Amino acid sequence: MLGYILQRxxxxxxxxxxxxxxxxxxxxxxxxxxxxxIAGDSATxxxxxxIRTSLGLNDPLLTQFFSWIGNMFQGDFGTxxxxxxPVIELIAARMEPTISLALTxxxxxxxxxxxxxxxxAWKHDTLxxxxxxxxxxxxxxxxxxxxxxxxxxxxxxxLGWFPVQGFKPIGDGIGPFLxxxxxxxxxxxxxxxxxxxxxxxxxxxxxxxxxxxRTARAKGLPERxxxxxxxxxxxxxxxxxxxxxxxxxxxxxxxxxxxxxxxPGLGRLTVDAVLARDYPxxxxxxxxxxxxxxxxxxxxxxxxxxxxxxxxxx
Amino acid sequence: xxxxxxxxxxxxxxxxxxxxxxxVKGLNLSxxxxxxxxxxxxxxxxxxLSALATMxxxxxxxxxxxxxxxxxxxxxxxxxxxxxxxxxxxxxxxIFQEPMTALNPVVRVGQQIEEVLEFHSNLSKSERRKRVxxxxxxxxxxxxxxxxxxFPHQLSGGQRQxxxxxxxxxxxxxxxxxxxxxxxxxxxxxxxxxxxxxELREEQGAAxxxxxxxMGVVSEIADDVTVLKLGEVMETQKxxxxxxxxxxxxxxxxxxxxxxxxxxxxRELGSQEIVLGxxxxxxxxxxxxxxxxxREVKAAQDISIKLMKGRTxxxxxxxxxxxxxxxxxxxxxxxxxxxxITIGGKDIANLSQKxxxxxxxxxxxxxxxxxRSLNPRIEVGQSxxxxxxxxxxxxxEAMDRARELLELVGLPGxxxxxxxxxxSGGQRQxxxxxxxxxxxxxxxxxxxAVSALDVSVQAQVLELLAELQERxxxxxxxxxxxxxxAAQICDEVIVMQRGQIVEYGPAAQVLGEPQQDYTKALIAAxxxxxxxxxxxxxxxxxx
Numbered sequence: 003m004l005g006y007i008l009q010r011x012x013x014x015x016x017x018x019x020x021x022x023x024x025x026x027x028x029x030x031x032x033x034x035x036x037x038x039x040i041a042g043d044s045a046t047x048x049x050x051x052x053i054r055t056s057l058g059l060n061d062p063l064l065t066q067f068f069s070w071i072g073n074m075f076q077g078d079f080g081t082x083x084x085x086x087x088p089v090i091e092l093i094a095a096r097m098e099p100t101i102s103l104a105l106t107x108x109x110x111x112x113x114x115x116x117x118x119x120x121x122x123a124w125k126h127d128t129l130x131x132x133x134x135x136x137x138x139x140x141x142x143x144x145x146x147x148x149x150x151x152x153x154x155x156x157x158x159x160x161l162g163w164f165p166v167q168g169f170k171p172i173g174d175g176i177g178p179f180l181x182x183x184x185x186x187x188x189x190x191x192x193x194x195x196x197x198x199x200x201x202x203x204x205x206x207x208x209x210x211x212x213x214x215x216r217t218a219r220a221k222g223l224p225e226r227x228x229x230x231x232x233x234x235x236x237x238x239x240x241x242x243x244x245x246x247x248x249x250x251x252x253x254x255x256x257x258x259x260x261x262x263x264x265x266p267g268l269g270r271l272t273v274d275a276v277l278a279r280d281y282p283x284x285x286x287x288x289x290x291x292x293x294x295x296x297x298x299x300x301x302x303x304x305x306x307x308x309x310x311x312x313x314x315x316x
Numbered sequence: 317x318x319x320x321x322x323x324x325x326x327x328x329x330x331x332x333x334x335x336x337x338x339x340v341k342g343l344n345l346s347x348x349x350x351x352x353x354x355x356x357x358x359x360x361x362x363x364x365l366s367a368l369a370t371m372x373x374x375x376x377x378x379x380x381x382x383x384x385x386x387x388x389x390x391x392x393x394x395x396x397x398x399x400x401x402x403x404x405x406x407x408x409x410x411i412f413q414e415p416m417t418a419l420n421p422v423v424r425v426g427q428q429i430e431e432v433l434e435f436h437s438n439l440s441k442s443e444r445r446k447r448v449x450x451x452x453x454x455x456x457x458x459x460x461x462x463x464x465x466x467f468p469h470q471l472s473g474g475q476r477q478x479x480x481x482x483x484x485x486x487x488x489x490x491x492x493x494x495x496x497x498x499x500x501x502x503x504x505x506x507x508x509x510x511x512x513x514x515e516l517r518e519e520q521g522a523a524x525x526x527x528x529x530x531m532g533v534v535s536e537i538a539d540d541v542t543v544l545k546l547g548e549v550m551e552t553q554k555x556x557x558x559x560x561x562x563x564x565x566x567x568x569x570x571x572x573x574x575x576x577x578x579x580x581x582x583r584e585l586g587s588q589e590i591v592l593g594x595x596x597x598x599x600x601x602x603x604x605x606x607x608x609x610x611r612e613v614k615a616a617q618d619i620s621i622k623l624m625k626g627r628t629x630x631x632x633x634x635x636x637x638x639x640x641x642x643x644x645x646x647x648x649x650x651x652x653x654x655x656x657i658t659i660g661g662k663d664i665a666n667l668s669q670k671x672x673x674x675x676x677x678x679x680x681x682x683x684x685x686x687x688r689s690l691n692p693r694i695e696v697g698q699s700x701x702x703x704x705x706x707x708x709x710x711x712x713e714a715m716d717r718a719r720e721l722l723e724l725v726g727l728p729g730x731x732x733x734x735x736x737x738x739x740s741g742g743q744r745q746x747x748x749x750x751x752x753x754x755x756x757x758x759x760x761x762x763x764x765a766v767s768a769l770d771v772s773v774q775a776q777v778l779e780l781l782a783e784l785q786e787r788x789x790x791x792x793x794x795x796x797x798x799x800x801x802a803a804q805i806c807d808e809v810i811v812m813q814r815g816q817i818v819e820y821g822p823a824a825q826v827l828g829e830p831q832q833d834y835t836k837a838l839i840a841a842x843x844x845x846x847x848x849x850x851x852x853x854x855x856x857x858x859x
Contacts, residue, residue, distance in 0.1 A: 212417065213412060213414065213417035213418045214417065214418055214419055214420040214421070216373060216412070216418075217412065217418045217419065217420075217480075217483075218420070218431075219373055219404075220371055220373060220404055220405075220409070220410045221404060221405050221409075221431060221432050221435075221483065222400075222401045222402060222403070222404030222405045222406070222432070222435060222436060223401070223431060223432075223435055224401065224435065227431075227435075231423070232420050232423070235420075235422050235423070236420070236421070236422055309422065310421070310422055311421070311422060311467040311469070312421055312422075312467070312469050
């Protein structure tokens, strides 16, 4: 098991290097001069040149790449062109809202979606199944910002139950934290409920036709037990996969939700950085996102092994 | 009150409750304490559905529309779900055909047995564990403590079926339903499982409803036999009476189709031409790995065979013997590790896939399951001409040939426009054969090509192969696990075990007077070896 994990970690290194190279080249080769943005419209060519030199933008690409990688290994992700602060500080400050939102959303989604999917599959082709599928289609097709503004309009403006915007760290107490994060969570969760419920329903439908489910029933086990222990456990691989990918997606890209609810998260940081062509920040954010994907994939793979003993051998 | 454990009266099962769509049409059956009733029939006869109805486990589209099923006088049809659940495992248990899929792959087998006790007894956790271990010992499983913690994929097929049996009998039900419990197992394992079922029946005094399509198995285990055809009872008799004196033409036909265990004599050698030869063919799996070397498996070792024009060479062996590996190497579906394969005078063992392409038309294969080997979304005509088109035959010419071929295999030429699902299993296998023949091969490899078919259909397909061989001078390499089938059509036979050739010679000699212990054991394990089914008598009474 340990060897397996080690092997998986090793195999992630080339992936990360490739992403790093890609990120580096992508931004160097896209048009738009960061020096011009820093200097502003009235800068002279000399001033521009000076800024470029100080940022290292005039060095050969290869030199820039290696010095960049080297610095990263020392924990130096560069300095934001826009704000002049170290990138790593900027990101650290924005992590909490995003990760909080990701965890609350995924937890809520799983708690609601998995039972919905199980029931829909069990009551296949009945009214309950249709209702679950309807919720699922809605969750997929209504854009997040529409849901977000509807939530604000209803729960904040009309009913006044929740604040319109903002974020309170969990350190300020669980109550205020939940109070602020509730609406963004509800907004995002609909999509993930749709996704997870659908996958759960589909895999349950398939599994419920399997021989061992028939065996379990032939043993005279209660239906609830047949569903939970025999069927759902065998669906865990696809379900875990969507949950993992969902989590990675939220951490790396909840731009819209963060904008609607004015959360100071990574998504907002990314948007601001892209608009300002703040290279160091953009690079770090993309790298962080891919690291998140790689780590979550690793966790998913480990979960597979724990959940399905057959995977252990191969 | 009779001694009957199970009484089924006029049972009718219909699709969507529609009286015109009956799949079981008035089944009557009763089983006493300690009796084994075999329910025999081909696919679609309704034998499994009758069993599932007894368990209350029919798929939702099917429902009983008339009749009664009584277990010790208690009506099961229409019983409350909770009552049905309580009766399962305690009153009636069932074991299934494929123990690999019938067991939950992610739950330890010990726990899977223990669950039964958890819901049907008041035993404490430690008592349950003890009872499970006892039961596992009872079905002769080795190393029970370790096996208790094993997952299904870590056990052999026979061990898995023993687990199923332990699970079914742990609450000592009065009735055991066994639905083709040995069909997916090797013959030697099958013999052991049949013995175990007999033993437990006597010990526990249970009644057994045994479903099978295999007359050999029937002759080994049945007290009485009920023959079903398309949902209708043909006849019910004591087993000996049925085998000696079947009352209906259908049963007679069924018995006549059973491949005889007596090998045929090799035909006169017509041609000396070797169409297929291998020399020291080896295939090793695994042994590679970046960090740690994986375990090496020698799937085929030093296989040297010779197949003449117009002859049939059989390879028999149990699962894991390497017979299919040899077939796949010869087809170059897997690359051999070493050795040569000569087809049409050319060594193809080391050709690249590109160099191999023009040679492919010389050797063709027919697979086991014709439902899966034909593309379900392509008309059968298109499937047949795909190969010839690749070799540059004009479309119309290829299509004409496809029609001829379909007629050759006994189907109407107009069938080219139909899809695979519109044919029966036997017809689909005929199409698969026509597809292989479209390339005019010298060598036809048949990999368990009749194993998925009912006996009567199997007999027809075997006949067809023999006829085609006569006409076209094909060399056939016939891979099978069924010694009867091998005896019936092979001139020469190879017996394989663990990747090696154990015995190789004329069929009459290898299957008639085997020299090796392994071959002897295989033949001894074949069910129904004492019966000459086609002549309705035991071999001992043959003139």
